Amino acid sequence: MPSKPLKTFVISHENELSSVIDFLKKNYPNSKIFLLKGDLGAGKTTFVKYFVQSIEPDYPVQSPTFNLVNIYQLKKLTVLHVDLYRLNSPEQVQEAGIPDILPTANYVFVEWYEHILPWISEAVMIHIQQEKDKRIIEIFP
Numbered sequence: 001m002p003s004k005p006l007k008t009f010v011i012s013h014e015n016e017l018s019s020v021i022d023f024l025k026k027n028y029p030n031s032k033i034f035l036l037k038g039d040l041g042a043g044k045t046t047f048v049k050y051f052v053q054s055i056e057p058d059y060p061v062q063s064p065t066f067n068l069v070n071i072y073q074l075k076k077l078t079v080l081h082v083d084l085y086r087l088n089s090p091e092q093v094q095e096a097g098i099p100d101i102l103p104t105a106n107y108v109f110v111e112w113y114e115h116i117l118p119w120i121s122e123a124v125m126i127h128i129q130q131e132k133d134k135r136i137i138e139i140f141p
């Protein structure tokens with residue numbers, strides 16, 4: 001991750017994620033893979049929910065912690081929501097068949113992404129930190 005973020009947002013309510021998502025869509029119109037960094041409960045899943053619902057309001061988005069991958073089949077797009085918290089190595093990512101399905105998606109969001117990095121050549125990084133009642137969201141090119 002580069003040391004200096006391209007952009008930093010400080011938000012005090014999750015509905016302000018909309019402005020972060022607007023920024024991403026405007027500045028990264030061709031980006032497909034978004035890597036989400038942040039501690040347990042930082043707001044990674046919530047970010048994906050807002051992104052998906054910016055395309056299709058009310059579309060149900062849930063944490064894929066137990067199934068590794070949720071596939072959201074929107075009307076015009078396919079979104080993969082990956083959470084590798086339970087995996088311990090790139091070999092396990094391979095065994096789960098995740099690299100094989102990456103090309104099928106228009107967007108891929110990955111929580112706990114470390115072990116998928118061998119298959120990622122270009123991505124936007126989103127770092128979410130919780131500080132008291134605020135969230136600091138940094139975007140890295």
Ligand SMILES: Nc1ncnc2c1ncn2[C@@H]1O[C@H](COP(=O)(O)OP(=O)(O)OP(=O)(O)O)[C@@H](O)[C@H]1O
Binds near residue numbers: 111
């Ligand atoms: N930007 C935000 N502002 C305020 N509250 C938030 C924000 N983002 C998330 N939350 C709240 O924090 C809690 C945890 O969020 P979430 O499940 O998205 O975290 P996570 O980073 O995906 O955690 P995990 O690593 O366990 O998957 C939720 O109750 C959510 O409503």
Ligand SMILES: [Mg+2]
Binds near residue numbers: 044
């Ligand atoms: Mg999560």
